[in-house]
Amino acid sequence: MKPLKLPCYCGSIRQASRVVTQMYDKALKPSGVKITQFSILRLLSRFPGLTTGEMAEALVMDSTTLTRTLKIIHDSKWIASTPGEDKRERHWALTGEGQARLQEAVPLWKSAQKEFAEKMSGVDLDELTQSVFQLVQKSTEAVD
Template identity: 30%
Template sequence: MAADVKPRLIDDQLCVAVYNANKLFNHFYIETLKPYGLTFPQYIALCVLWEQDKLTVNEIGERVSLDSGTLTPLLRRLETNGWVKRTRSKVDERQVVVKLTAKAKSKRDEIYQHVTDCQDLLNYDDDTYVNSRSAMFDLSDRLKAVEGEDLSAK
């Protein structure tokens, strides 16, 4: 190790803070969505469809940064549980169009309210919420900017 390198202590490392927050946030959403039988990835797919119904699998994937190999089984489970209906596109049969069912439409406001009520337990004021979300988007953008770099050579 170079003499002029001062290692960061474990509690000072951003990666540890993000990792721990991610683990806790995942558990938070597992509990929050349990009454609806939804996983967090299923929830975010539904959120995309609640914003704009009748999207292709690829369009949903672009919005939530998931590939079709991950989305297909997720959407299959949503369909099995009555949340969405998947059909082949009439224009291009290679594409699968996903649309909300009556169940999904009728449960939207209830689920949004439940998630909001659970998030309120975090005691974020509006500014802290916006700043925290912005910091996460900034971190994501910075990580995307170095994607493809040979980090092992650094």
């Protein structure tokens, strides 16, 4: 069966999200990194020492999903944690192996970016990105 055009904004965006995730995961496969892991590695490379809560907020992820992904990355020895002032709090940073894995994945991610841009030719991707970000901002402001 072919994909259905859904009359629901949420359903349509979820369909698109799954397609884009699959495309990026396929491109990143040689590095062993999934796009969800890549986003976390990249975030920690720019902002080492973030807590789980800070990462969840920055990535707009629920903490349970983030915690599962952090465990996988931690078990792979790509990240390490140190305790915070509150013993339950953890600060995360890339390990040397995580930095190497990220460096291996970046060119593959750039290739996925290029593939996405080619598939979306005729669409103003800067405008699309800005529109999606506005939705994220408005949605997270409503929660605060």
